Amino acid sequence: MHLPLLDIIDTIRTLGWGGAFELARNGIVLGSLYALIALGYTLVYGILKLLNFAHGDIYMIGAFIGFGVLSAFGGAGNPSIAILPLVILMFLAAMLGSGLLGVVIERFAYRPLRNAPRIAPLISALGVSFFLQNSVLLLTGGQRYNYGTFELGGDLSTATPGPLFRPAFTVDQRPVTWVQVLVVGTSLGLMVALTLVVSRTRLGKAMRATAFDREAASMMGIDTDRVIASTFFIGSVLAAAAGVMFGLYIGETYHFMGFLAGLKAFTAAVVGGIGSIPGAMVGGLLIGLTEAYATGYIGGQWSDVAVFGILILVMLVRPNGLFGARAIQKV
Amino acid sequence: MRKLLFGAGLVAVVATAATAAIAATHAPATHAAKANPATRLVKCGNTHLIGMAFPATGDAASLGQQQLRWALFFQSRWNKTHKAKIRIVQGDTQLPNTAQALSVAHQFASATTMLGVIGPAGSQEVQDTVNVYKNAGLAVVTGSATRVALTRAKTGKPRETPANYFFRTVPNDDQQGQRVSNYIRKTLKKSRVYIIDDDEAYSQGLADQVQKLLRASNASVTRDHVSQSVSDFSSLITRIPSNTQVVYIPWQLAGKAQLFFTQLRTAGKSAIVFGSDGLFAPGTFTAPNSYVSAFPVDFNSAALKAYKKAHANKEEAFGLPSYTAGLVVATAIEKACKDGNVSRAEVRKNIIQTKLPKAATLLGFAVRFLHKNSGASQGNGDMAAPANFAVFRIAKGGKYVRVS
Numbered sequence: 001m002h003l004p005l006l007d008i009i010d011t012i013r014t015l016g017w018g019g020a021f022e023l024a025r026n027g028i029v030l031g032s033l034y035a036l037i038a039l040g041y042t043l044v045y046g047i048l049k050l051l052n053f054a055h056g057d058i059y060m061i062g063a064f065i066g067f068g069v070l071s072a073f074g075g076a077g078n079p080s081i082a083i084l085p086l087v088i089l090m091f092l093a094a095m096l097g098s099g100l101l102g103v104v105i106e107r108f109a110y111r112p113l114r115n116a117p118r119i120a121p122l123i124s125a126l127g128v129s130f131f132l133q134n135s136v137l138l139l140t141g142g143q144r145y146n147y148g149t150f151e152l153g154g155d156l157s158t159a160t161p162g163p164l165f166r167p168a169f170t171v172d173q174r175p176v177t178w179v180q181v182l183v184v185g186t187s188l189g190l191m192v193a194l195t196l197v198v199s200r201t202r203l204g205k206a207m208r209a210t211a212f213d214r215e216a217a218s219m220m221g222i223d224t225d226r227v228i229a230s231t232f233f234i235g236s237v238l239a240a241a242a243g244v245m246f247g248l249y250i251g252e253t254y255h256f257m258g259f260l261a262g263l264k265a266f267t268a269a270v271v272g273g274i275g276s277i278p279g280a281m282v283g284g285l286l287i288g289l290t291e292a293y294a295t296g297y298i299g300g301q302w303s304d305v306a307v308f309g310i311l312i313l314v315m316l317v318r319p320n321g322l323f324g325a326r327a328i329q330k331v
Numbered sequence: 332m333r334k335l336l337f338g339a340g341l342v343a344v345v346a347t348a349a350t351a352a353i354a355a356t357h358a359p360a361t362h363a364a365k366a367n368p369a370t371r372l373v374k375c376g377n378t379h380l381i382g383m384a385f386p387a388t389g390d391a392a393s394l395g396q397q398q399l400r401w402a403l404f405f406q407s408r409w410n411k412t413h414k415a416k417i418r419i420v421q422g423d424t425q426l427p428n429t430a431q432a433l434s435v436a437h438q439f440a441s442a443t444t445m446l447g448v449i450g451p452a453g454s455q456e457v458q459d460t461v462n463v464y465k466n467a468g469l470a471v472v473t474g475s476a477t478r479v480a481l482t483r484a485k486t487g488k489p490r491e492t493p494a495n496y497f498f499r500t501v502p503n504d505d506q507q508g509q510r511v512s513n514y515i516r517k518t519l520k521k522s523r524v525y526i527i528d529d530d531e532a533y534s535q536g537l538a539d540q541v542q543k544l545l546r547a548s549n550a551s552v553t554r555d556h557v558s559q560s561v562s563d564f565s566s567l568i569t570r571i572p573s574n575t576q577v578v579y580i581p582w583q584l585a586g587k588a589q590l591f592f593t594q595l596r597t598a599g600k601s602a603i604v605f606g607s608d609g610l611f612a613p614g615t616f617t618a619p620n621s622y623v624s625a626f627p628v629d630f631n632s633a634a635l636k637a638y639k640k641a642h643a644n645k646e647e648a649f650g651l652p653s654y655t656a657g658l659v660v661a662t663a664i665e666k667a668c669k670d671g672n673v674s675r676a677e678v679r680k681n682i683i684q685t686k687l688p689k690a691a692t693l694l695g696f697a698v699r700f701l702h703k704n705s706g707a708s709q710g711n712g713d714m715a716a717p718a719n720f721a722v723f724r725i726a727k728g729g730k731y732v733r734v735s
């Protein structure tokens with residue numbers, strides 16, 4: 001396919017600094033969501049050396065639970081309670097529901113295979129992913145649901161956005177909306193909370209010990225089953241939060257939405273260094289920014305090429321990822 | 332000893348294979364004639380099978396499921412009023428999974444009691460599978476594959492399907508493209524248009540047509556692309572110049588179009604959004620003062636009211652041509668069954684001679700198929716005039732008002 005470099009340079013010039021700011025804004029928001037999902041991948045890999053391919057579908061389930069709560073309270077067009085408590089309820093329900101689902105999946109699909117060859121839990125994870133996707137497909141008939149957040153407190157008939165879509169502030173007349181502030185702020189808050197849990201709490205210490213050496217941790221009296229279940233719970237909670245925020249920010253939820261988001265978040269985790277929490281965060285932002293700038297400067301059909309191109313580049317230059325520790329091999 | 336047994340087994344296998352090959356080449360000639368799937372006679376029992384090749388799963392599942400809803404709605408209406416029932420046999424093609432579409436085609440082709448096929452849904456799928464259906468004598472009637480080249484050859488190239496095997500109950504891209512570009516230039520009087528296709532064959536075909544026609548009328552046209560899997564359009568919208576007057580989105584997912592509209596307005600851009608028939612979804616795409624080209628459907632008709640009632644008040648028209656496709660095939664089977672036996676060849680012959688009145692088709696026009704080229708872009712298998720698209724404006728409250 002022809003890639004006209006001069007057209008790209010022309011686009012960059014035409015969009016100018018304002019366009020560059022918009023793309024940075026878009027990339028940071030999207031990247032925050034990827035980072036949250038990537039954290040789940042990295043936490044589970046760190047503890048179990050398992051790539052939980054069902055994680056993207058946990059994010060999807062979280063988005064659906066959020067939508068369910070929104071609909072239960074009248075939907076975006078006519079909510080029966082105020083916006084703030086409604087949004088909080090959506091988050092709580094999705095995070096709790098998905099967290100429990102993550103624990104159940106670990107208990108029944110992965111724990112029995114913990115001592116099996118590495119490929120077995122991987123296949124099981126794929127199976128769980130297909131199971132979740134197709135279960136939702138059967139329940140919804142492939143229907144795509146729109147959170148309709150634009151209308152939440154707004155009026156679609158006059159294209160007047162609700163409060164979440166109104167500008168919180170502007171930079172060179174380019175708006176940053178309240179929902180974008182919510183996404184980035186909540187993501188940052190959750191990432192900080194996770195870092196504190198992992199570094200400052202007993203559970204976090206147990207998680208680090210289990211990740212370092214599961215057998216030794218068990219011998220030291222740590223209930224590794226419980227630690228692993230907690231890890232899955234935390235990862236699923238983060239993914240669900242990302243799902244609700246995606247629903248609020250973008251609006252759409254459907255059975256297949258977890259596939260590509262999960263793939264990109266996995267890419268973010270790998271780029272950042274699988275098993276590294278700061279790596280997952282930075283990886284997520286990097287992927288989000290790459291996607292935004294590739295779309296904005298080159299074109300929509302190039303965004304996935306750019307994202308996965310970054311993955312290949314990082315793997316060639318730093319195979320353990322940007323923040324991944326090099327494994328020391330005893331000889 | 333082991334080697335001896337192995338050798339004996341190998342000899343036995345080779346001997347068996349050789350015997351089978353010799354038997355096959357010496358089979359009586361009449362066996363080959365009786366096995367011709369097109370002319371094989373099937374007794375007209377109480378139930379006739381019609382295949383439906385559509386995307387039940389995968390990324391296009393929402394469209395495929397809508398087509399299925401309409402086809403099953405047809406089945407239930409037909410079965411209420413006809414002694415011989417029809418049963419739709421579903422084949423999931425997982426559009427755009429060509430291998431899966433071929434698997435479905437082979438499955439339908441080998442089902443001896445299958446008399447006709449609704450679908451496939453995608454233009455590329457049609458091109459990839461139509462010869463399998465042709466070799467089996469099966470006619471295919473699609474409600475959504477709109478690429479012009481399927482029925483009308485481009486200069487220097489043959490048409491993409493064999494004549495008299497492929498039919499469609501939906502006008503092609505060129506008819507829709509002409510409608511849209513005329514409306515934008517002559518009625519809306521806009522000259523700065525941004526076209527975004529979603530990388531699928533349906534969308535690209537339409538986008539190509541509209542782009543060509545608009546440029547021919549001296550409009551300033553920018554073309555862009557986005558994947559169907561994208562929901563965050565913010566960076567794509569950054570590329571759209573602020574002075575753009577119309578954004579044409581020939582997409583198939585109405586929910587995506589709704590998201591695009593709200594994100595466009597959030598970004599402060601006021602361009603008119605103009606969608607294709609894939610976006611005709613009054614319950615889903617409700618962007619005020621936007622436009623959609625679609626069939627001149629009357630949602631106040633008894634049949635469509637019945638559909639809405641049976642489907643949680645859904646007002647969706649993208650899948651409606653699949654209803655009509657089912658009607659075409661079922662009517663052809665019924666006609667062929669007058670003598671008690673039916674073959675695929677007879678059904679196909681009756682499909683070619685289809686004449687359905689406007690009230691029965693639900694499309695807003697009568698349906699009969701062209702037997703040869705007509706006009707600039709229609710060919711054998713396309714619907715004859717007055718089949719064409721209308722233009723609807725979305726008024727306040729999401730009401731679709733026909734304006735052309």
